[in-house]
Amino acid sequence: GESVGLHLPTLSVQEGDNSIINCAYSNSASDYFIWYKQESGKGPQFIIDIRSNMDKRQGQRVTVLLNKTVKHLSLQIAATQPGDSAVYFCAENSGSNYQLIWGAGTKLIIKP
Amino acid sequence: NAGVTQTPKFQVLKTGQSMTLQCAQDMNHEYMSWYRQDPGMGLRLIHYSVGAGITDQGEVPNGYNVSRSTTEDFPLRLLSAAPSQTSVYFCASSYSGGQADSPLHFGNGTRLTVT
Numbered sequence: 662g663e664s665v666g667l668h669l670p671t672l673s674v675q676e677g678d679n680s681i682i683n684c685a686y687s688n689s690a691s692d693y694f695i696w697y698k699q700e701s702g703k704g705p706q707f708i709i710d711i712r713s714n715m716d717k718r719q720g721q722r723v724t725v726l727l728n729k730t731v732k733h734l735s736l737q738i739a740a741t742q743p744g745d746s747a748v749y750f751c752a753e754n755s756g757s758n759y760q761l762i763w764g765a766g767t768k769l770i771i772k773p
Numbered sequence: 774n775a776g777v778t779q780t781p782k783f784q785v786l787k788t789g790q791s792m793t794l795q796c797a798q799d800m801n802h803e804y805m806s807w808y809r810q811d812p813g814m815g816l817r818l819i820h821y822s823v824g825a826g827i828t829d830q831g832e833v834p835n836g837y838n839v840s841r842s843t844t845e846d847f848p849l850r851l852l853s854a855a856p857s858q859t860s861v862y863f864c865a866s867s868y869s870g871g872q873a874d875s876p877l878h879f880g881n882g883t884r885l886t887v888t
Contacts, residue, residue, distance in 0.1 A: 670813075692873075695876060702882075704777070704863050704865070704879030704881050705877075705879050707878075712873055750815060754872060759821055760831060760832070763817075
């Protein structure tokens with residue numbers, strides 16, 4: 662079946678270093694991918710998205726890379742800060758319906 | 774701008790009790806949805822609505838009912854609560870259902886415990 666998964670459930674990064682969070686997807690028909698950040702006690706918050714006709718998209722301190730050949734998605738956070746501590750979810754939308762498929766999440770821990 | 778507002782924030786129910794989780798948004802979004810979040814799992818879609826008067830089932834609809842009488846409100850009803858429904862529930866809205874350039878806006882969740 663369709664699935665979106667993450668390679669690492671927990672990622673520890675030194676403050677100031679770059680973080681890379683990975684995600685694998687299985688539906689080659691997916692045409693839209695999104696990253697959300699969820700802080701403790703709050704709902705997920707949109708970070709950045711990318712369409713399937715793109716390989717890379719940059720935002721403020723974040724970059725999403727899409728490799729359709731190996732069905733892999735990654736979120737890069739530059740100069741990680743304490744405020745980046747959260748659980749990060751990737752999600753995909755095949756475009757044919759209104760249902761996003763979510764990964765299980767990766768917890769990002771920032772070491773001082 | 775309040776965004777998506779969910780009430781209550783916490784709720785404890787006994788098995789068999791019923792209740793309604795409230796969700797309201799003030800962004801004039803046509804699309805609204807309910808998710809449940811369980812430890813170690815991603816969000817799972819319960820029900821969604823693409824506009825007033827229209828609802829549809831998501832991945833895990835059993836045990837839940839919804840209605841959409843207005844654009845602003847999308848309540849989730851548990852008819853007879855079961856321990857398996859212990860979870861954190863999130864309501865989300867967007868202009869067009871999480872499609873490109875229309876990301877979901879989430880509320881802060883309702884933590885439900887069924888004993």
